[in-house]
Amino acid sequence: MNITAEKAAEKIKKAKNIILLSHTNPDGDTVGSVCALAYALTECQKKVTCLCDSDIPERLRFICGDLYKKDCALTGDELIISVDVASPEMLGALSEKFAPLTKIRIDHHKKGSDFAEFNLVDSDASSAGEIVFEILSILKLTSCQRAISALYASIASDTGCFKYANTTAKTHMIAAYLISLGADHSEINEALFENLTLKSLEIYPLFLKNLKTLYSGRVNLVNVTNDEKASLGLVDSDLEELSSLSRQLNMASLGIVLRQKDGTFDTFKVSMRSRKGVNCSNIASYLGGGGHIRAAGATIKASNIEEAEKILLEALEKTLCFEE
Ligand SMILES: [Mn+2]
Missing domain, CATH: 3.10.310.30 (Diaminopimelate Epimerase; Chain A, domain 1)
Known part of the structure; x- marks a missing residue:
């Protein structure tokens, strides 16, 4: 079943215990948008666990620190949300255990499978970050600085620093708004795109x-x-x-x-x-x-x-x- 950002926000608001799933071989979008949710929701006293089956690449660690785990025990009362995941296979090793239990799938891939109970998919969005921005806006959770920076990183990442064809006027408006809220665009873009080793x-x-x-x-x-x-x-x-x-x-x-x-x-x-x-x-x-x-x-x-x-x-x- 497909749902709107409002409905997803409503479900997130009610939950106390949330598990966020990133895709295997994580990129800046899945890491940034999961971390934005995690930082903002932790601030409102929710228990949040972030999972990814892979190690987070060194160059993305500035977004997530040590936030990710590779697995966790389940008590049954968790709201499980996948972010930037088009199909169960994209969950890698987490797929078997977590895909059947995924309640909400937040995604922007054109082709995907609606494997979650509720699917919030917007293929016009440049990134999952744009959709998470909408959810955090509805929840009035845009004051958390770490969440704002993580969102900016997710959008900058998936648009190749705003130069890919998926970048829209809306993308720029959201990014501009995130900057106005305190995202350090220069620092984030340098970390993402000027990090030669x-x-x-x-x-x-x-x-x-x-x-x-x-x-x-x-x-x-x-x-x-x-x-x-x-x-x-x-x-x-x-x-x-x-x-x-x-x-x-x-x-x-x-x-x-x-x-x-x-x-x-x-x-x-x-x-x-x-x-x-x-x-x-x-x-x-x-x-x-x-x-x-x-x-x-x-x-x-x-x-x-x-x-x-x-x-x-x-x-x-x-x-x-x-x-x-
Ligand atoms: Mn993405």
Whole structure:
């Protein structure tokens, strides 16, 4: 069943014990919007537990500190809310235990499954953060500074610092309002977007070495195996920028990264970033994954990266079209 932000706010207001679920491989949106709810609701004497099956990447720790746990015991009186989670699979290891018990799903993915009892989904919202902002506004909980900053971080994150196509006038208005309430936009954006480490620079030689240019330069593809990651001391979360880099090169319409998943040999992750004219969520769906029009991903099972690439290239042949 679908509900409005008012109804969701009403249910949250009544609850005393709340569990907030972030998606696996967390990004700034799921972390920022879960933490905003957690900070604001804790201030009004609610017990709040934040869960994510993955470690929170170092660069997002400034938002959440040590707030997240990987699991918790249930007493049965919890209001369980997922945030930025399109489908039970996105909960990763938390899915089995928590997906069937999820009461409210707050999300902005275009394609998803209404797995919660009550689904608050707005696919026009740039980020889950925009929807959480609405809920906190209804609850009159916009005075908590940590919540305001976390919301700003979630919105800035999912809009690539307000430059992706999902950014709307409303996004800017909400962001402006958050700044007026005290969000330090400069500090937050620097932490999110100007946080190079020596390790993060290791992806550049990897990018140059493994880059393949396809479709007359309109598609850039970069493959990465676990051996290559290991030789550079990198793990999957260090590769996040690769797909956007891949799209940036020569203004490609589609940038793709195909990487072997950490700790596996037969599982390959596809991350895609596109620009106007290419819908990468269609390609991801064809491969059994999902996401947004300009940012999507999928998982491919294959015995080696060459085979995984073959499956990916077939999917491109079937689904990729360039609208002018
Ligand atoms: Mn999101």
